[in-house]
Amino acid sequence: MNRLPRWLAHHLAAVRVVVVLTLTVGLLYPLAMTGVAQAVFGHRADGSPVDKDGKPVGSELIGQSFTGTDGTPIRRYFQSRPSAAGDGYDPGSTAASNLGSESVVDVLPTPGEPDSGKLSLLTQVCERSKAVGEFEGVSGARPYCTSDGVGAVLGVFREQGLTGRATRVVSLNQACPATPFLPVYEGVTVGCAQPGTDYGKALIVPVRGDAPALPVVPADAVTASGSGLDPNISPAYAALQAPRVARERGLSLDTVTELIKANTDGRALGFLGEPGVNVLTLNLALDRES
Amino acid sequence: MYGWLQALFVLALLVALHVPVGDYMARTLDGGRHLAIERRLYRICGVDPDREQDWRHYVLALLAFSVVSIAALFALLRLQGSLPWSLGHPGMPWELALHTAVSFTTNTSWQNYAGESTTGHLAVMAGLGVQGFASAAVGMCVGLALIRGLVRRSGTEIGNFWVDLVRSVFRVLLPLAVVFGLLLICMGVQQNLDGAHAVNTVAGGTQTLIGGPVGSWEPVKLMTGDGGGFFNTSSAHPFENPSSLSNALEILIMLIVPTAFIRTFGRMAGNLRLGWTLLIVVGILFGLLLAAGNLAQSAQTGTVAQAVGAQMEGTETRFGIPGSTLFGVSATASADGALNSSYDSFSSLGGGVLLAAMMLGEIAPGGTGSGLYGLIMIVLIAVFLGGLMVGRTPEFMGKRIGFSEMRYVVLYSLVSPALVLTFTGIAVGLPAGVSSMGNVGAHGLTEVLYAFTSSVNSNGSAMAGLNGNTMFYNLTMIVAMFVGRYLPIVFVLALAGRLVRQQPVAVTAGTLRTQGVSFVVLATGGALIVALLNFLPALSLGPLADGLLG
Helix, strand or coil: CCCCCHHHHHHHHHHHHHHHHHHHHHHHHHHHHHHHHHHHCHHHHCCCEEEECCEEEEECCCCCCCECCCCCECCCCCCCCCCCCCCCCCHHHCCCCCCCCCCCCCECCCCCCHHHCECCHHHHHHHHHHHHHHHHCCCCCCCCECCCCCECEEEEEECCECCCCEEEEEEEEEECCCCCCCCEECCEEEEEECCCCCCCCCEEEECCCCCCCCCCCCHHHCCCCCCCCCCEECHHHHHHHHHHHHHHHCCCHHHHHHHHHHCEECCECCCECCCEEEHHHHHHHHHHHC | CHHHHHHHHHHHHHHHHHHHHHHHHHHHHCCCCCCHHHHHHHHHHCCCCCCCCEHHHHHHHHHHHHHHHHHHHHHHHHHHHHCCCCCCCCCCCHHHHHHHHHHHHCCCCCCCCCHHHHCCHHHHHHHHHHHHHHHHHHHHHHHHHHHHHHHCCCCCECCCHHHHHHHHHHHHHHHHHHHHHHHHHHCCCCECCCCEEEEECCCCCEEEEECCEHHHHHHHHHHCCCCCCCCCCHHHCCCCCCCHHHHHHHHHHHHHHHHHHHHHHHHHCCCHHHHHHHHHHHHHHHHHHHHHHHHHHHHCCCHHHHHHCCCCCCECCCCHHHHHHHHHHHHHHCCCCCCCECHHHCCHHHHHHHHHHHHCCCCCCCCCCHHHHHHHHHHHHHHHHHHHHHCCCCEECCEECCHHHHHHHHHHHHHHHHHHHHHHHHHHHCHHHHCCCCCCHHHHHHHHHHHHHHHHCCCCCCCCCCCCCCHHHHHHHHHHHHHHHHHHHHHHHHHHHHHHHCCCCCCCCCCCCCCHHHHHHHHHHHHHHHHHHHHHHHHHHHHHHHHHHC
16 A cells, blocks of 8 residues: 555545445445434435325425416415416426516516516516405506516617617507507607517606505515425415305415414414415315315 | 524524633544544554654645545435435436536535425535535534634644534534534424425425425534535425524524634634624624625615515515515624525615625634634734734734735635636636526625625525526536635635644744724724735626616
């Protein structure tokens, strides 16, 4: 060993150390942990499965969609948050939208190819808010949203590019022949947007509108989560849905509110994180009730 | 209010725990007897544990270990399809396999793939998991070597790399992993060897749940500065981070080893006061980042945030916005790079804070080992500048910091900005770099800047809108990660080799004291000025432009 050049000796030692580490911390450690975990924390180690009528229906930690096969929400069930994981709540492709706070201009689909566009985060939020509002029978209005549920964003062409008089104004997210959410801006008639046209030279001006700063539809109802598998909704969103679910199931609002409370995880230790209502266990409890 | 209470709670627990853990590390890592089982292990590996190395041989051993590690991991990922426990996933394409191998060996763990659809259990356990331990231990080795360079009074040896490596893994990281792993499993993190299994959901659809040894992976991912998720969305995934309680624990796990290392340094230097002083510097930097992050995340300056009414996009309900911000700042300031929310959907300025935490050189408290040596480098700059300002001899712990020592310090601190800015410049100048952006405009630039800052600084967190799995990004990031990790290490070890030969000078009235308010201000200011000078222009074009003009 000592007769070998030092660099070669190092490499031989390196190979052996890698092998030893692979066997110990690579195999022995996780397998031993699995053994202990299975023996001591069986249910949790198995991923906290939940049953309905003796059949597994998911995990209490993993959110699900409560929609019909066509994607429409089922009225008897509390609805989960929007999800960016696959087609929604797909543990095989967990993801967030990864869109930033200034994602406000849509790429409009070319006519005849509905999949060719790309919605901005703002329009996604507006669309969801409008849909939830209609579903729950409340106002879905939000700042920076048009009444037809897209981002209220103008593209303003000015005389000197960035400054000067407005010469042409386009409502960027409203494809023709839509009626622009604002008829006139700085004296110029607002036009609808032609799909495929490059409005890159225009200044982007989001228009706040007169919606209240605290919309009726809560924030978590219009945003996707970090994992796409968020099992919780906020107590506010649960409260918004409670009357509809009570009505559909012929239960009193008090019963539903009690069940919401029973399926709410408060802040851990009283101050860590945020309270959340577990949608899956809540819906299962409702199914047991009625 | 709850957010601040949560942060105070976690940080108080951290400060309390860092004392016993740091003391234990000092006692068990440096000197003392080899255990019988360790002696056997050294014999199997053909290593003489009692023969120490000078800095050149230390570097050689470290690089040899790293190259062999990359090769082994590359082979495992390529051949995954023909090995057991692959869950039916094929081997990775070569550029992705090489990227992943370099990424995990350099303690970066940037992932250009989604775990749930790419890696089987064997690749995670025996491949990525091993490098999680090993790459963290390598950082600890370099930290130990630099401490010895400062502490020892003669000779040329700075320790034995193999002994430092084996002890870091088996005496520190593994026991902590077992404890933290069991705690997390108790809180709901799954630990099994199942594959994917489909269930019929309540609404009548199907959902494919994916099992796996997540509980044993989680502490490795968090504690070692590794950060790569078992699943694509890492600690946002409920199987990796099921509750607000586990979230607090995970933040603590990310910060504990780097913070304890500061105590270890104080112990080994025989100067606990120095340890506390450095902890205060780190605490101030972390506090500034956290305050800025919380302000940016709660201010709702962005258009979408105002429409929503909160910075809620990409945030899990159970953690909330403060819990996500604290996690994000901890993951970027600690070099871990895990995530529990979408950093791409943070407010522009909030994302800028995460970038700044990495650009600070990941010293608050930084990576396992790498945080400490990065911090010492900043301290040396501060001592040198302070010495020049008041006309005193620059020295630290009795060692003179002259021209030849500063050469290594300066080279060290230039690696990161040079690589980050060069690669970002190349990427935004080429169509192959621009087409991967997930957002447009200034936010797109931020994504690219974030990617290379994360790669060079071995962080591994991502603004995941950027599609990194292209030939261009795989190859450029391989270079960025490799050079960004090992070149600074070579400079640190070279410096340790110089320092260890120096006879300490006597402390006189002319010595700049490394304690007290003036030193804290000097060191904190030094860290901020170095980072700002290097990165302010890039930050202005990215997150600042995005937030102020957007």
